Amino acid sequence: MPEEVLRQAADEMLDWHGSGMGVMEMSHRGPEFMQIHAEALLDLRELMQVPASHQILFLQGGGIGENAIVPLNLFGSKPRADFVVTGSWSQKSQKEALKYGAAHIAATGRTEAGFTHSPPKSEWQLSDDPAYVHLCTNETIDGVETFEIPDLGDIPLVADASSHILSRPMDIAKYGVLYGGAQKNIGMAGVTVVIVREDLLDRSMPICPSAFEWKTVAANNSMFNTPPTYAIYIAGLVFKWLKRQGGLEIIEARNVEKAKLLYDTIDASRFYINKVERRARSRMNVPFFLADETRNADFLAGAKARGLLQLKGHKSVGGMRASIYNAVPLEAVKALVEYMKEFEAKHA
Amino acid sequence: MPEEVLRQAADEMLDWHGSGMGVMEMSHRGPEFMQIHAEALLDLRELMQVPASHQILFLQGGGIGENAIVPLNLFGSKPRADFVVTGSWSQKSQKEALKYGAAHIAATGRTEAGFTHSPPKSEWQLSDDPAYVHLCTNETIDGVETFEIPDLGDIPLVADASSHILSRPMDIAKYGVLYGGAQKNIGMAGVTVVIVREDLLDRSMPICPSAFEWKTVAANNSMFNTPPTYAIYIAGLVFKWLKRQGGLEIIEARNVEKAKLLYDTIDASRFYINKVERRARSRMNVPFFLADETRNADFLAGAKARGLLQLKGHKSVGGMRASIYNAVPLEAVKALVEYMKEFEAKHA
Numbered sequence: 061m062p063e064e065v066l067r068q069a070a071d072e073m074l075d076w077h078g079s080g081m082g083v084m085e086m087s088h089r090g091p092e093f094m095q096i097h098a099e100a101l102l103d104l105r106e107l108m109q110v111p112a113s114h115q116i117l118f119l120q121g122g123g124i125g126e127n128a129i130v131p132l133n134l135f136g137s138k139p140r141a142d143f144v145v146t147g148s149w150s151q152k153s154q155k156e157a158l159k160y161g162a163a164h165i166a167a168t169g170r171t172e173a174g175f176t177h178s179p180p181k182s183e184w185q186l187s188d189d190p191a192y193v194h195l196c197t198n199e200t201i202d203g204v205e206t207f208e209i210p211d212l213g214d215i216p217l218v219a220d221a222s223s224h225i226l227s228r229p230m231d232i233a234k235y236g237v238l239y240g241g242a243q244k245n246i247g248m249a250g251v252t253v254v255i256v257r258e259d260l261l262d263r264s265m266p267i268c269p270s271a272f273e274w275k276t277v278a279a280n281n282s283m284f285n286t287p288p289t290y291a292i293y294i295a296g297l298v299f300k301w302l303k304r305q306g307g308l309e310i311i312e313a314r315n316v317e318k319a320k321l322l323y324d325t326i327d328a329s330r331f332y333i334n335k336v337e338r339r340a341r342s343r344m345n346v347p348f349f350l351a352d353e354t355r356n357a358d359f360l361a362g363a364k365a366r367g368l369l370q371l372k373g374h375k376s377v378g379g380m381r382a383s384i385y386n387a388v389p390l391e392a393v394k395a396l397v398e399y400m401k402e403f404e405a406k407h408a
Numbered sequence: 409m410p411e412e413v414l415r416q417a418a419d420e421m422l423d424w425h426g427s428g429m430g431v432m433e434m435s436h437r438g439p440e441f442m443q444i445h446a447e448a449l450l451d452l453r454e455l456m457q458v459p460a461s462h463q464i465l466f467l468q469g470g471g472i473g474e475n476a477i478v479p480l481n482l483f484g485s486k487p488r489a490d491f492v493v494t495g496s497w498s499q500k501s502q503k504e505a506l507k508y509g510a511a512h513i514a515a516t517g518r519t520e521a522g523f524t525h526s527p528p529k530s531e532w533q534l535s536d537d538p539a540y541v542h543l544c545t546n547e548t549i550d551g552v553e554t555f556e557i558p559d560l561g562d563i564p565l566v567a568d569a570s571s572h573i574l575s576r577p578m579d580i581a582k583y584g585v586l587y588g589g590a591q592k593n594i595g596m597a598g599v600t601v602v603i604v605r606e607d608l609l610d611r612s613m614p615i616c617p618s619a620f621e622w623k624t625v626a627a628n629n630s631m632f633n634t635p636p637t638y639a640i641y642i643a644g645l646v647f648k649w650l651k652r653q654g655g656l657e658i659i660e661a662r663n664v665e666k667a668k669l670l671y672d673t674i675d676a677s678r679f680y681i682n683k684v685e686r687r688a689r690s691r692m693n694v695p696f697f698l699a700d701e702t703r704n705a706d707f708l709a710g711a712k713a714r715g716l717l718q719l720k721g722h723k724s725v726g727g728m729r730a731s732i733y734n735a736v737p738l739e740a741v742k743a744l745v746e747y748m749k750e751f752e753a754k755h756a
Binding site: 061063069071082084085087088120122127128159241250251266269270271272287289290291294 | 409411414415417418419421422430432433435436438468469470471472473475476477480504507508589591595596597598599614615616617618619620632633634635636637638639642718
């Protein structure tokens with residue numbers, strides 16, 4: 061989280077803008093929170109350049125919640141969807157969708173080395189008339205990001221962008237639905253942003269819970285049930301911070317610089333390995349392996365001694381992983397690269 | 409919200425207990441948040457005296473989300489439940505459950521004057537072998553609270569206690585499931601407490617979303633998906649505040665005093681009317697009507713001039729409503745009663 065956002069939240073904790081109450085104490089239907097909510101929506105629409113064809117909803121349940129909420133909202137008339145599986149998260153999405161209908165794997169990025177590819181559209185084997193095609197546009201565990209978004213004509217593309225939303229501009233018009241939990245680049249855990257094309261709001265299954273039915277949520281301006289007001293407020297502060305930085309083009313340039321520094325270091329070395337094809341390398345999550353994995357514990361201990369934390373890869377893939385979300389400064393990546401070079405020089 | 413809770417949250421925003429990071433920045437699997445989470449669970453268990461037979465889960469979606477989540481978790485083998493309808497919220501619960509099975513209305517507290525009763529068990533017409541019996545133990549809009557909880561033998565009783573949880577001791581052993589959204593007495597909106605008897609964890613429907621399946625959530629200690637970490641932290645601060653106050657007996661005594669003051673004022677007057685039977689009068693939400701409703705606007709304007717806000721009754725019932733949750737001090741109720749007497753003296 062950007063420090064200035066946290067400072068502002070602390071300053072306003074007991075009294076928001078002279079209202080005499082903190083945001084946590086506001087009624088979600090009162091004029092103060094209505095303003096916070098409206099501004100958050102407007103700022104997000106501006107930042108992501110969300111076209112008028114798409115609504116922005118605030119839900120609860122995160123990306124994993126959406127694994128069920130998406131089919132519950134889109135399987136109404138066509139209970140079959142296609143999945144492009146590029147890593148652990150899209151795999152989970154496909155599995156959960158099986159509860160509600162057919163979930164066809166149209167393509168997989170899995171190779172003998174794990175999930176290392178984002179298959180291009182030419183390799184997708186779509187089923188006949190699917191309700192939608194699902195894609196996780198950034199896979200945190202495997203470090204696979206999808207940059208090329210194909211045009212699927214009438215088939216809605218649904219993207220789980222939880223872990224890289226707001227890291228770069230995205231052409232929202234290409235997506236039927238784009239969603240993201242807040243805990244990576246948006247703010248605090250507890251709110252899920254769902255951007256949905258309006259014509260997709262009438263496709264829910266009768267068993268879709270009202271609180272998670274996009275049509276119902278949209279008709280009530282995300283206030284069908286009490287929204288996670290404080291999480292929306294914090295997200296709004298982050299949106300304003302992103303605007304002050306200059307918007308998503310500037311943020312993208314920073315993220316490109318941070319990622320390049322790390323990947324260049326890995327590529328220039330025989331000591332570190334990243335297995336992901338270059339065109340699909342994530343700018344948010346950089347997994348890498350030591351060629352000699354017996355040195356893993358040493359590497360992590362040395363990193364910890366320098367304050368470089370949370371570098372251990374996910375247990376399902378092993379190795380290392382650097383997560384360099386928006387709020388991670390370039391200096392932190394420089395410090396990591398410095399350490400990696402020194403560790404290599406000492407042990408290679 | 410208690411002011412000292414807000415002050416502590418503000419103080420710890422950038423640095424929780426010398427960890428160098430704020431709670432919003434913590435990984436939900438890191439040792440710092442694990443401690444916050446574990447303490448919140450322990451404190452709540454102690455405050456509510458939750459027996460070892462029951463698990464405490466933190467979910468998302470609030471009371472309205474649970475309207476679907478409850479049947480999705482309990483309709484596994486017996487797709488029929490009974491509902492005791494004592495107001496607008498239990499009515500909504502019954503309607504939502506129809507999506508997943510049969511939802512039989514076993515009793516209603518509705519009279520010509522609106523929802524004014526909590527029918528005793530002798531009046532419940534239970535169906536044959538229901539999956540559960542649902543009750544909303546405090547109805548905010550209608551001001552109906554249920555104090556007598558019957559023993560239903562093998563039939564699990566499910567209670568929506570969203571709006572009065574932590575306002576008084578409750579005998580958790582009597583409930584199969586007791587749940588509550590956080591925004592009234594627990595803390596900030598965005599987390600739902602679900603207390604569920606362990607033997608009820610194996611009754612979910614196959615279509616239950618994993619993120620909302622109690623069995624899955626319980627098996628993962630409420631961390632199957634990223635939990636609403638900050639909302640859990642704030643709830644934990646409120647639990648510690650309640651313990652510092654002396655626990656729920658003390659809180660109950662305060663709430664009894666506040667409610668008595670208000671009901672006594674209403675009962676002593678022919679100017680104000682409360683329609684709820686005495687044994688079911690809510691201690692949290694006191695709806696009342698002016699005998700002469702043409703004075704409603706005057707009453708509200710005078711109240712506002714004294715800083716007595718949010719007194720307008722819900723649009724579905726009209727009149728007035730004083731919501732006097734845990735955090736509302738006795739002084740505020742005294743100020744309201746003072747104003748009511750003056751207004752009456754002037755206009756009666």
